[in-house]
Amino acid sequence: MQLFELAVSPLNCGTLQYLEMKEKLFLIIIAFGLLLSCEESKPVIPCLSCDSSSVAPTPNSTVKKVLLEEFTGVRCVNCPQAQTEIKNLQSEGVYGKNLVAVAYHAGFFSSPYSDSQFDFRTTEGEEILSFLETPIGYPSGVVNRRKFEGERSLQIIQFATWGGFVAQALEEEATVALAIENTYDDATRQLDIDVLITPLISDFPATNLTVLIIEDGVVDVQLTPDGVINDYAQSHVFRTMLTNTLGNPIATLNTENVLQNFSFTLPADWISENCSVIAFVHEVGQGREVLQVEESGIQ
């Protein structure tokens, strides 16, 4: 009502006030109009999974691969959904074998139930959780140990968006190639591992090599959105570290290929067919980023 009076009163009070009123209205219209300006061009969404021709490139030693480190727990209700998401991302036609995943059972929700068969927690898992910053919630994922633009920390707790961060990391050129050769003796359960590291660029930064073993399909108790179930199959469970927790230094990487050997005897309750070796090269010091990762089944 008063706005209306303001609008008509200048007609009786002189041109100057009328112009001021016009300016005021103009200001308001401009302010609102600027926010509702033109129609935007929408981004193009590539569909990796809807056309077989868009299958991800076949992995080879010089293709960039990405490591997703998942922090999970048997008491974490949304963690099974996160593991399903990782399976989706690792499907052929999405990222396939270019995405390597390891699940550390560590943090707030990882203590076992009274009827759990395994305690998946490990000292190394807790150390890595501490090294990569404790997330604000679980499940949480760290992609290539990289802090992405706009993210507060390395930890990304919105598992539905992991795929987007993996896509960003995969766009980079590989700067180092990795190859793993496993020799496993079923009788003695002795595992010998050769890891060959080949630099693809000169002026390589200081790097470490981390080698670890994961096991798939470990059935045990897990909290799920449908309640606690006893026969949940855990995926890519971190089992043990064959290097130091934060990796072993690779001193000669700048000049030549490096071959490193590891040996390990598998405990009796690990199913060797479900075990894999993961090796990754990563920065040390200020940077922590993973430069390349490789995975190879034991058998």
Place this chain on the structure above:
Amino acid sequence: MRFYPVTFRHWINLTQNLLKYSFSFLLLLIYTVPTIAQEQGTFSGSFQGNGNFFIKDTRIGAANTPQYERQLYGADAWLNLNYNRSGFNLGLRFDLFNNSNLLNPQGSYTAEGIGRWFIGKQVNKLNIMGGYIYDQIGSGIIFRAYEERPLLIDNALFGVRLGYDISPDWQVKVLTGRQKQQFDTYSPVIKAVNLDGFIAGKNEDSKWSLSPGIGIVNRTYDDESMQTIVGTISTFSVTDSIAPSFNTYAFTLYNSLTVDKFNWYMEAAWKTSDVLFDPFAEKTNRDGSTSLGKLVNPSGSVYYTSVSYAGKGFGITIEGKRNENFTFRTNPFVSLNQGMINFLPPMARFNTYRLTSRYVPAVQELGEQAVKFDFKFSPTRQWSLDFNFSNINDLRDNLLYREFYTEFQFKQKRKWILTAGIQFQQYNQEIFETKPGVPLVNTRIPFVDFLYKLDRKKSLRFELQYMDTEQDFGSWIFGLVEYSIAPRWTFTLSDMYNSSPTKTDRIHYPRVDVFYTRKSNRFSLSYVKQVEGVVCSGGICRLEPAFSGFRFSVSSTF
């Protein structure tokens, strides 16, 4: 003279240096202002600091965080300084977090620096402000930049605000900037415009008035954020695929009508399609199976109204709200209390007693419909009655929260005050705390609070509360004794005891506090054992683990 090309890196360095020397910059401005006018300027400020000493207690779950395991100490502090002169308004705040558990109760956060600075100037009818800005539109449903220190929410907009007084009763303001993220900013850009007015009856004895308003907020994704969203959606099956937009708009219309003792506030807000994470949305997996949780792209709405009447000796307030898909954040990768652009008003009573505030419903941004009724009756100065009812359902009419609360108070002049009441609650723990399969928590909580004045300065206060419940941790008893020597000292001793536990042993959670107030300084030292629970501040809640240790706090205003 030689000219150097200005590259992006130069700009970055310039910005970093500006921030680094912003304190000197503001001091320089403060020093310069006296030459502009002879008017007396005013300094004001405040300090708030907390120190925590963590004592590991695995029995209550106070363990397995860096503080309990190895750091042992943590501190948070805010030092705020403002200066006003000749229409200038300058402010600077130093923030410190050392091994702090505020940002992430399960982690440790260490950082320090300039947490806020701003420069403002009133130029006739134009108000100009730049820096870190706190503001809101309407009740905050489409935009609220604010600070809640207990949860380390600091959603200041780092940008510029212009306000213009079109007339004494009509103001328009525009804002643009990026949201603060600790000592950084989120990348997406936020813009807002708001028109606020006031219309009253012309006659002097007119008893009606209107306070209408309209607001629009726009958030534009940066290329990096969109790249991540597109990268995520590209992994979806065709049926789950969505088409995100760089720009999302939120609109609001609101009005407050006052007629004598009657007031009616209403606000309606809408949001254009926006990419958000829906944990209940069904996703088709690559193997043909389905699971819950994916990015969706819906539009959203909020309808909120509040009607109140304040008569002689009584007051009634009725509130109603319905919101759907009104998660409005800087990007879809943030969650919990991070990156919130807006604020949805909570619809449960704000309770203060220890047990009546144990179960607090966090606002469900994706959808809830709620009503709240509050009735206050005080026929004489001696006694009063407060009755409150809240009911919150999801959009499928499943009960999320229901509360009946009644409180009676009797005051014996200069001698004693008795407050007593009872609260009944139904709390959907499965939804609010994401604990599948757990039943609704039903509580019955009688309480009594008795304040006895020993003399003009000394008083004793007793609290006794009992929570009767079979769910969650089981029943609790809480008792408190408080001795005050006005105006300086307060001593408090309390204990919360799990009288019929369902999860743990019978555990005591004692607490001892000493408060000392001298003029505008306040000190407190507390020994605390606190059970895990939902902690809410200003309507935003999060699950907090148990706490065990000492807390020292200082607050001061000057």
